[in-house]
Amino acid sequence: MNLLETFLADLIAAEGPLRIDRYMALCLGHPRHGYYITRDPLGDKGDFITAPEVSQVFGELVGVWAVGAWAAMGQPEAFNLVELGPGRGTLMADVLRTVRKAAPGFAAAASVHLVETSPVLRQKQRQALGEAVHWHDRLEDVPEGPMILLANEFFDAIPIRQFLRRDGVWRERVVGLGDGGLTLGVGGIVPGTMGKDGDILEFAPARDEIAREIGARLVAHRGVALIVDYGHLHTAPGDTLQAMRAHQFVPVTETPGEADLTSHVDFEKLAQAVAETGAVALRGMTQREFLIAMGIEQRFAQLSGKVDDATRATLQRQMARLADEAQMGNLFKLLCVTSPGMSTPYPFGDP
């Protein structure tokens, strides 16, 4: 047993099984042994890789998109450029480099705010972005005002609850103690009649709460939010909880705190939560659709023109990874949210 597993086993023995959301939160955020507290999980030597780490082109295209969003906001002279879960700061660095060239007015107006709880990643972000940015533990702590908000692979790590239907009744899924250590089980019966045996439903009240905070800010001040994550555009039953270690899936109760623990994002519910506040959830799209609309093919063609064959092959692999239907292109989705009464930022207008 690793130290976190011992902690969790003691807690379960003393107080009973843990709901999935508590288990996720403790695995990711335990103050000494939590996954995000102890390591930088990104990159080839880490457990997973994100789009900005695949290629600088991802951040460049988001930067181009952000300039359009700024225009749709009426080009405010001062606004907060906020990122939730900025990883190593790569996306923000690529966005800033792009906008400094493409729209110096944007760059001068932007005040950068990063929402990050991991001390290891804050240090990486400091290396990537310098000291002219502001760090916060929670979005609530970011100053109010006009805002462009980015969240790439942020919501997938926010804890969820799971409910399992068996023998005609719904029960909450929990992590308990079995003969061999931590094990998935079910708790008491909860109300609910829909569905069929074997169904698993996921609810993410903590994600909804952050979505409502984003929505409330976009209602109070002009702004746009771009949420990118793997997940589904329409709510459907299914177990999407997953643990990933060294780029391989592992059982979710194995080596807690040493594997990334996430679940697919339900974009329909996220859109409902922001819409409840009066903010406008624009039509969802795939990462492939977004990147192609933003010119990924032209940008990679431009980069490939002046390099050797080996580098050109690498660039092609990177573009395929980001945009191919079988890779990140279709699995990843985008939700764009704006203040009410604003013009729609490209490419989220009618198809």
Place this chain on the structure above:
Amino acid sequence: MNLLETFLADLIAAEGPLRIDRYMALCLGHPRHGYYITRDPLGDKGDFITAPEVSQVFGELVGVWAVGAWAAMGQPEAFNLVELGPGRGTLMADVLRTVRKAAPGFAAAASVHLVETSPVLRQKQRQALGEAVHWHDRLEDVPEGPMILLANEFFDAIPIRQFLRRDGVWRERVVGLGDGGLTLGVGGIVPGTMGKDGDILEFAPARDEIAREIGARLVAHRGVALIVDYGHLHTAPGDTLQAMRAHQFVPVTETPGEADLTSHVDFEKLAQAVAETGAVALRGMTQREFLIAMGIEQRFAQLSGKVDDATRATLQRQMARLADEAQMGNLFKLLCVTSPGMSTPYPFGDP
């Protein structure tokens, strides 16, 4: 920091401050570092001493009382003799020795059931009582049937919640993290208008629940329960949470798991809880009143007749400790509960 303090500090850092009842339960029952899991707390070398450990006379007089209770039940030919929190088994051993001499029919009818969660104390009880007794984790697990139940210094260790009034509002008391480690603090505002600033109210839903379980069993089957503990016969505000280590009071957040953590028992609320079930809560009395009514003075006089001066002085000190107003005599109280429609066991009738 000891290992339990580290566990608690991690838990608080991850999930926020702990209510007093959770803090008590974890300090006493943590599966590896809990107070009752790791030690026999009793005796001169332990942290506190209980009445049966002061003198065999306490258990002998409870045995005499139990024979009277059995008579009031109509001398059933089979019943459960249950003890909650039997410590080292001393009280039960003294009771059984007494009834075997005084009422062989009682001894033959009794099936002994001990409710004990501590593995260390279960071992001591096995040494004191042999294998002809049954152990259970909870009263709910004891077989149903006619019952005489004893609980000496059991309820004081069942967790409580505390509420503190300050600036005109009530807040729940919690254990949080301060600069120097664990510290007492307050949580969010709770409803409540009575009282004055500085008041502390204690509630013990877990105690009430056990009291209702006792009451329900006495309503379903004929029986009597005798609850002995330190506390107060009438509800009153006040902070009675205490930690005791090596016979000295220590701060309740100091060396968790290494000090006994208890609070005074509110006998008025306990009586209300059993009365809710339809069982009969007889008048409360002090331990002094009970022991004198059961003949403590005559029994000590008898024992003192045939011993040397030193032993006689020891016996006098023991009797004083059990019954003197300034020692256990007035601090400890008794609640006797019976099935409805039963005759009242001595000495709980009208004074």
